[in-house]
Amino acid sequence: MGTTIKIRNCNCIADADIHLEENALNIKYGANGTGKSTVCKAIFAKASDDAEKMAKLRPYGIEENDEEHQPDVAEMPYSNVRVFDETYINSYLFQGASFLENSYKVFLHSDKCEQLKEEINVLLAKLQNIFEENEDVKELYGFLPKYFDTIKFSNGKIQKRGGVGEFLKGNGGGFENYSEIKSYSPFYENRDMGTVSKWAKWRNDGIKQMNGESCPFCTHHMESDKIIKENEIISKVFKSSALSTASAVLEYLQDAVEAGYIDVSAVEAMQEYIGNKSKEDALFSELQQLAIETNYLLTKINRIVSFRPMNVTHEQLQIIENSLDEMVIESRQLMKFYTTELIKQLVETIYNNVEELKKNTGKLKGLFVQHEKKLEELIANRKEDINQFFTLAGFPYNFVIKGDGENKAISYLVPTDMTEQDRVLKPEEHLSWGERNAFSLVMFMFQAISENADLIVLDDPITSFDKDKKFAIIRRLFDNKKDSFKGKTVLMLTHEIQPVIDYIYGDFFKKYGLETSVDARLIQKEEGSVKEYQIEKADLLNSVELAKKIAQDDAYNMAVRVVNLRKYVEMTDSNFSISSIYEVLSNIIHGRTEPINKDGAVLEDNILSEGCNALSKFLGNGTYEDIVNELTKEKLMLLIDGDDTYSKIIAIRLLFERYDGLLIKLRRKYPAACKFVNETNHIENDYIFQLNPFKFFEIPDIYINELEDFISGQPEFA
Numbered sequence: 001m002g003t004t005i006k007i008r009n010c011n012c013i014a015d016a017d018i019h020l021e022e023n024a025l026n027i028k029y030g031a032n033g034t035g036k037s038t039v040c041k042a043i044f045a046k047a048s049d050d051a052e053k054m055a056k057l058r059p060y061g062i063e064e065n066d067e068e069h070q071p072d073v074a075e076m077p078y079s080n081v082r083v084f085d086e087t088y089i090n091s092y093l094f095q096g097a098s099f100l101e102n103s104y105k106v107f108l109h110s111d112k113c114e115q116l117k118e119e120i121n122v123l124l125a126k127l128q129n130i131f132e133e134n135e136d137v138k139e140l141y142g143f144l145p146k147y148f149d150t151i152k153f154s155n156g157k158i159q160k161r162g163g164v165g166e167f168l169k170g171n172g173g174g175f176e177n178y179s180e181i182k183s184y185s186p187f188y189e190n191r192d193m194g195t196v197s198k199w200a201k202w203r204n205d206g207i208k209q210m211n212g213e214s215c216p217f218c219t220h221h222m223e224s225d226k227i228i229k230e231n232e233i234i235s236k237v238f239k240s241s242a243l244s245t246a247s248a249v250l251e252y253l254q255d256a257v258e259a260g261y262i263d264v265s266a267v268e269a270m271q272e273y274i275g276n277k278s279k280e281d282a283l284f285s286e287l288q289q290l291a292i293e294t295n296y297l298l299t300k301i302n303r304i305v306s307f308r309p310m311n312v313t314h315e316q317l318q319i320i321e322n323s324l325d326e327m328v329i330e331s332r333q334l335m336k337f338y339t340t341e342l343i344k345q346l347v348e349t350i351y352n353n354v355e356e357l358k359k360n361t362g363k364l365k366g367l368f369v370q371h372e373k374k375l376e377e378l379i380a381n382r383k384e385d386i387n388q389f390f391t392l393a394g395f396p397y398n399f400v401i402k403g404d405g406e407n408k409a410i411s412y413l414v415p416t417d418m419t420e421q422d423r424v425l426k427p428e429e430h431l432s433w434g435e436r437n438a439f440s441l442v443m444f445m446f447q448a449i450s451e452n453a454d455l456i457v458l459d460d461p462i463t464s465f466d467k468d469k470k471f472a473i474i475r476r477l478f479d480n481k482k483d484s485f486k487g488k489t490v491l492m493l494t495h496e497i498q499p500v501i502d503y504i505y506g507d508f509f510k511k512y513g514l515e516t517s518v519d520a521r522l523i524q525k526e527e528g529s530v531k532e533y534q535i536e537k538a539d540l541l542n543s544v545e546l547a548k549k550i551a552q553d554d555a556y557n558m559a560v561r562v563v564n565l566r567k568y569v570e571m572t573d574s575n576f577s578i579s580s581i582y583e584v585l586s587n588i589i590h591g592r593t594e595p596i597n598k599d600g601a602v603l604e605d606n607i608l609s610e611g612c613n614a615l616s617k618f619l620g621n622g623t624y625e626d627i628v629n630e631l632t633k634e635k636l637m638l639l640i641d642g643d644d645t646y647s648k649i650i651a652i653r654l655l656f657e658r659y660d661g662l663l664i665k666l667r668r669k670y671p672a673a674c675k676f677v678n679e680t681n682h683i684e685n686d687y688i689f690q691l692n693p694f695k696f697f698e699i700p701d702i703y704i705n706e707l708e709d710f711i712s713g714q715p716e717f718a
Contacts, residue, residue: 002519007530010057013039016530017228018043018491020455022520025478025490025509028532029500029524031698035530040083040459044206047075047455056163060478062469064303078455078489082448085459089440134353136346141305144298150248153291158284160317163241167249168287170240181230200234201243207231235597246274260342293337300329302348320361322356375403384443385482392472397424438463438469440474449483456485458492462499470502478509478516486516497691505540523698532694543690544571551618558619558630559639562588563650563680565618584611588627590657595624606643633658633717640711645704646680646693653677659716667709672709673703 007016013035019606020026038057045053051670053309098462121195152159185656187199210231223576253270256262266696270290273283287685306325329347381472386399400420401411413424413431424430428553441461448622450457462470492499502508520535541549551565569576576582587595595603612624619627631654639651655679656663669673691698711717 003075003077005043005076006072007039007070008074009059009062009069010042010073011035011059012480012525012528013038013042013530013562014059014528016523018530019519020489020491020534021517021520022489023484023487024517024519025492025498025503027492027494027503027518027520028480028523029494029497029520031537034495034523034525035091036495036523037085037459038623039456039530040491040493042071043072043076043078043455043457043523044081044083044686045071046076047078080451081457082444082451082453083457084448084461085439088444088629089436134349136342137301138511140261140297140346141263141301143261144294144301146255147249147252147290147294148279148298150245150252151287151291151478153295156292157286157293160284162243164287166242167245167274167616168243168284169277181234197702198247201247204234204243207234221487245523249272256337260463262337265336266339285704289335290337292340293334296333297329297338300327300350303327322539324357324361326709327354359654361716370442379409383572389442389472389476391434393469394423394472395435395439434465434469438465438473441473445477445485446483448485448662454489456490458490460494461492462494468485470498473515474503474508478514480513480515486514490516498534501540503536505537507537522691522698524698525701531685535691535696537694539695541690541692544568546690546692547571548618554620557639558627559636559650559654562631563654567614568618579611580607580611582611582615583607583613584615584624588624591628591631591633591654593625593628637717640708644694645699646697648704649677649697650680652711653680655717657712657713662714662716666707670703670706672712673706676703 002019002021005018005020007013007018008694009015016030016035016039018039028036041053042057044050045057047389049429054073055064062069062095093676151164158164183201187203190434193489197277210227244479250271253262253267257264257267270283270286273279273286276283279296290716303323328351331344331347334343334347382504383399384400389395390397390399395415396416398416399411400414400423401409403409414420415422415424443457463475480486500520504520508514510519518530519606523530525530525531547564547568551561551568553561562585566582566589569579569582569585573579573582583597584595587603597603597607608624633655636651636655639647640655642648656666661678663674666677
């Protein structure tokens with residue numbers, strides 16, 4: 001099963017269809033300049049929905065308002081893409097005192113730990129919500145502070161100041177005790193104290209509004225002596241501060257009775273003391289007891305509503321248990337006022353909830369213990385895992401990781417045979433470039449796994465490593481028995497054929513028991529389009545056998561056969577330069593109708609005869625002249641004009657052999673193109689294997705264009 005990502009108008013890529021096999025290692029092998037890095041950037045910009053990054057891929061010369069040619073990536077099913085490249089190393093690794101900014105997340109990610117943490121969070125949420133869902137608790141919590149808005153209560157006592165002090169002295173009530181205001185009895189007899197208190201305050205305030213001896217309401221004449229006496233008593237006894245206090249206290253009590261918090265008999269008892277100077281101590285005792293009970297309830301409920309266990313740590317569990325005990329409301333502390341059935345039910349509900357919470361905190365402790373144990377195992381396994389990798393890769397360091405508080409960890413390196421006190425404080429300065437890259441790649445693996453990436457992109461990840469490190473890295477990246485890229489969709493972009501040889505021809509993964517399948521493809525640019533060609537095992541041929549096979553196959557043109565025969569001789573004869581067959585081949589390649597030796601003299605007959613006999617085993621029984629006639633300038637020019645790129649480059653190289661100094665001129669003008677031409681003519685690398693050039697021939701378009709341009713401008717080819 002596979003998917004094809006369509007990339008359009010990104011940098012130098014007009015279009016590219018990048019095929020990816022799911023849950024496999026997808027190798028895209030191509031020369032520098034093919035567009036591999038652009039493919040990587042385009043995929044990442046699309047996955048991260050980063051319009052700014054995508055806009056930076058706009059081809060040169062394309063205007064922002066040219067909608068038809070804007071960068072675009074389509075049909076990409078991946079949304080969580082992680083990319084390993086030089087930017088990753090410089091931006092994410094070696095941050096601060098630890099290797100990674102979040103070592104805990106990268107190294108200690110575990111499905112089991114995550115499951116335990118989720119169970120812990122569920123229990124914590126239950127602890128959190130068990131009181132938040134109780135409306136009665138919320139309403140009582142909002143009601144109780146109203147009492148202290150009037151009565152100042154601190155250090156366990158009511159403060160006898162201001163209105164409270166006047167209220168305690170008998171003011172603010174007791175109107176029936178004054179005969180001078182008997183005429184006002186309809187306003188205070190048989191009426192509730194809250195209403196009477198409000199009236200008294202109003203009457204007291206009205207003194208300031210009187211003018212002369214006329215009633216301010218009916219304008220009737222009032223007896224001046226009488227009204228003056230009434231006003232003196234009212235002003236003296238019913239002071240504004242006392243009236244306000246009495247009104248607020250009685251209003252609180254009445255509201256509490258209506259809400260079902262306070263028993264009405266307790267209110268009636270207090271009313272008997274209001275306005276009676278001789279009952280100051282008794283009234284104080286009542287107000288004090290109400291304050292004590294209110295404060296006790298408010299303190300308990302405040303602990304309940306402020307209970308926030310969601311971020312609790314293991315160390316704080318004991319504190320939670322203590323906090324739960326402090327939430328329990330003791331009924332004997334509510335002896336007089338808060339004795340209603342509603343309060344009793346609320347007290348019982350809180351008690352039951354606290355007991356249930358205690359049971360859950362016991363479970364919570366168990367989960368924390370399991371989580372810590374699993375974390376310790378994970379830390380030990382990670383250390384062993386990475387240090388085993390270090391040993392295989394030849395790193396002279398030990399890896400250390402330690403927990404650093406709740407959901408935190410630090411990691412660092414210690415040089416082999418040294419103590420942790422000698423740890424590497426600046427790894428970016430102490431590690432070699434290869435060590436940094438190799439270590440970074442394995443760290444990237446852990447991070448990509450912890451972030452559950454659905455596509456992992458490796459941009460030329462192992463190019464610079466020696467074979468031991470390459471083995472250790474790839475073996476670890478796809479290990480079947482550990483957290484790795486197994487089962488992940490991985491895209492590896494590389495300009496080296498060695499990974500293709502190792503993983504396709506060499507069956508590296510099968511050989512070492514790795515289950516990840518491998519899909520390898522050559523990518524090359526053809527007139528702005530990036531094309532892919534799948535590479536099968538049969539396409540990777542032994543260079544020696546391939547050269548011999550091509551030389552012997554008369555289906556190929558003579559130019560290709562002769563050049564491959566010379567390669568075969570170079571690879572199989574350590575003394576090829578003095579062999580007769582090589583002498584004859586050199587003359588044929590130079591197009592000489594009269595063969596010469598190295599000194600410029602006519603080639604000896606015995607050497608010519610011996611060389612031609614050797615040639616016949618590969619090229620058939622044609623004569624020297626027959627072969628040279630197959631390589632004339634005219635026939636080589638026909639190959640240059642043909643569609644086969646491999647034959648075209650060989651023909652160009654053979655033409656250069658005919659004219660002294662022409663190859664030097666090419667090297668000066670187009671040195672990179674000259675490299676490709678030379679590699680078709682001689683063995684210039686250490687690889688035993690190469691791709692079949694008729695099926696896979698790699699040369700950027702620009703170099704083909706340069707070569708053809710150069711040929712067309714030379715008078716020798718006119």
